Amino acid sequence: MSDEQLKGWHHLPQIPLQVSPVFQWPPNPLKIMKWFWESWFLITEKLIILALTFASYYWFSPSIDAARSLDVEWISLIYIRNFFLALVIGGLLHLWFYTFSAQGKNLKYDPRPLMVKGKQFTLGGQIKDNMFWTLGSGVLIWSAFEIVLLWGLANGYVQNIEFSDTPIWFVALFFLIPLWESFYFYVIHRILHFPLLYRYIHSIHHRNINVGPWSGMSMHPAEQFMFLGSVFVHLIVGAHPLHIIFHLQYYFLTAITTHTGFQGLLIGDKNRLALGTFHHQMHHRYFECNYGSLEIPWDKWFGSFHDGTIEANKKMQERRNNITGK
Numbered sequence: 013m014s015d016e017q018l019k020g021w022h023h024l025p026q027i028p029l030q031v032s033p034v035f036q037w038p039p040n041p042l043k044i045m046k047w048f049w050e051s052w053f054l055i056t057e058k059l060i061i062l063a064l065t066f067a068s069y070y071w072f073s074p075s076i077d078a079a080r081s082l083d084v085e086w087i088s089l090i091y092i093r094n095f096f097l098a099l100v101i102g103g104l105l106h107l108w109f110y111t112f113s114a115q116g117k118n119l120k121y122d123p124r125p126l127m128v129k130g131k132q133f134t135l136g137g138q139i140k141d142n143m144f145w146t147l148g149s150g151v152l153i154w155s156a157f158e159i160v161l162l163w164g165l166a167n168g169y170v171q172n173i174e175f176s177d178t179p180i181w182f183v184a185l186f187f188l189i190p191l192w193e194s195f196y197f198y199v200i201h202r203i204l205h206f207p208l209l210y211r212y213i214h215s216i217h218h219r220n221i222n223v224g225p226w227s228g229m230s231m232h233p234a235e236q237f238m239f240l241g242s243v244f245v246h247l248i249v250g251a252h253p254l255h256i257i258f259h260l261q262y263y264f265l266t267a268i269t270t271h272t273g274f275q276g277l278l279i280g281d282k283n284r285l286a287l288g289t290f291h292h293q294m295h296h297r298y299f300e301c302n303y304g305s306l307e308i309p310w311d312k313w314f315g316s317f318h319d320g321t322i323e324a325n326k327k328m329q330e331r332r333n334n335i336t337g338k
């Protein structure tokens with residue numbers, strides 16, 4: 013392997029990027045355990061979202077009886093709670109990384125600042141544009157899906173899973189949601205890169221060549237609809253309200269946290285919370301690579317993986333030239 017590095021990046025994580033060890037051969041049980049431990053049980057995005065899910069369910073959700081009929085009171089409770097969650101998480105990360113520049117460029121992938129102004133953006137600037145799509149149609153669709161599924165659960169259209177009946181399945185579902193996400197996101201993301209869909213829908217997300225937290229859910233409403241529509245898998249597999257809340261929060265909030273543009277949140281000199289993934293950051297700059305995540309190596313299997321090395325970059329350029337016919 014050469015010592016050359018990709019150009020134009022400020023911070024580079026350890027490369028080549030590693031996919032989940034579950035899919036590496038020969039299997040290494042220790043590495044697999046470490047992966048699950050680090051992605052779930054240290055203070056991680058997943059754990060924080062799980063805590064938010066429980067708080068949302070116990071304090072800011074209707075009872076299953078109340079959810080039987082569509083009523084303004086609980087519908088607005090869900091909408092306001094979701095709006096608040098998006099605003100606080102997107103807002104705090106933006107303030108930390110960009111407004112106050114609390115860790116400067118430490119762990120920042122792309123050295124360039126966000127684009128304050130730009131004609132390509134709705135409302136004339138990247139941050140306004142990103143907040144507009146996230147807090148506008150994004151929160152609306154998130155809340156609408158949650159409301160429909162809770163109503164479906166309350167009325168018997170979605171099979172109700174109770175911890176007391178099937179505790180293992182109840183717990184396993186939480187672990188399966190991120191794996192399902194990896195598959196689902198890869199598939200719809202590849203479809204969104206078909207020329208027509210890209211031009212009219214996905215290009216809104218790709219206005220962001222350099223990303224910030226508000227870029228994560230900044231998408232055309234049709235894309236938000238497809239992306240969050242993943243939650244309707246519960247029509248087949250059943251759910252407890254906790255699974256539905258977690259599923260949607262996991263999609264929405266990790267879209268925000270994976271787009272911070274930084275590898276993690278530094279407190280003191282330590283990376284206390286792993287955030288943005290270089291994997292997806294490269295997708296925003298190079299397009300023709302890394303459609304999925306690292307949880308399941310779809311990109312590796314379908315030849316679209318860019319692991320951050322010069323070799324992978326050359327391969328990607330060849331793919332791009334083939335597509336554009338140059």
Ligand SMILES: [Zn+2]
Nearest residue numbers: 201214218295
């Ligand atoms: Zn894309």
Ligand SMILES: [Zn+2]
Nearest residue numbers: 217228292296
């Ligand atoms: Zn993105």
